[in-house]
Amino acid sequence: MRTLQKKNQSVELEELIGVKTLEVSKDESKLTEMKIAKAALDEGIEGKKNDFSRIEKESYDLSGKRDNLVRESKENEKSIIELNFSIKERQK
Secondary structure, three states: OHHHHHHHHHHHHHHHHHHHHHHHHHHHHHHHHHHHHHHHHHHHHHHHHHHHHHHHHHHHHHHHHHHHHHHHHHHHHHHHHHHHHHHHHHHO
16 A cells, blocks of 8 residues: 555656646746847847947037037137228228
């Protein structure tokens, strides 16, 4: 009787091991899928960081160009005023 119980218990344990092995295999597959998805997300994030860095640099460059144009505009305005004054002086 005990031998039969042990055999039944052994069969049950083997079935349980089979079920658990399958569960572990499925979990490993899910983990692999999640790692692949994470790698894709990391790559996307890195791309966005690079985009932001490039945009920041372009913004800084444009800001410098804007400052130069404002300075040149003021210098040109001053030159025009001086030329107009000079023309008026000559016309007298």
